[in-house]
Amino acid sequence: DGGITQSPKYLFRKEGQNVTLSCEQNLNHDAMYWYRQDPGQGLRLIYYSQIVNDFQKGDIAEGYSVSREKKESFPLTVTSAQKNPTAFYLCASSLSRGPPFYEQYFGPGTRLTVT
């Protein structure tokens, strides 16, 4: 079965701790993305990567870091510098870097709660 997996589904952390969210895809997609979603709001882009060993900041990259060492994997680290890290985090991938632009496939998401 092809798709995107994110783990864990729920994650609880204490303030001041770094936490890494996992994202793996077996769709052979070049591009991968991380979004943050707050209750009742849209998707805000944190980081994206269009090719292995390269990534770009999105609109809200401060307090986050990523790596793209393998095509299949794009982990996101939420650092202690992120002021308000509690949110729903979504990972996505798409076939190419565009154009043409292909649809994005989303993982099931990780709900992070920091107290």
Next chain:
Amino acid sequence: GQQVMQIPQYQHVQEGEDFTTYCNSSTTLSNIQWYKQRPGGHPVFLIQLVKSGEVKKQKRLTFQFGEAKKNSSLHITATQTTDVGTYFCAGPGETSGSRLTFGEGTQLTVNP
């Protein structure tokens, strides 16, 4: 930077009523995509429109792309409870590449 706006933010309808959400971009789009997110779920791709004035249908859903390629709409005829969710439009960013700018979404609730 590019902005994508959607209205309304919320829409409550009785089952059987029609529903429309509108999407407007601050810049011309090469294409526009629509996604649906069920409550507690993740966004799922619905459709992509590419051509100016394009209209596409998926059963009770009708998607339009404006002539100037700066706006789009999604219309649902005779809503059902299965239509509940948040509908997002998204367009490619100005700086090329594959990133999308998402609208804030329209949250649809359907009363049975």
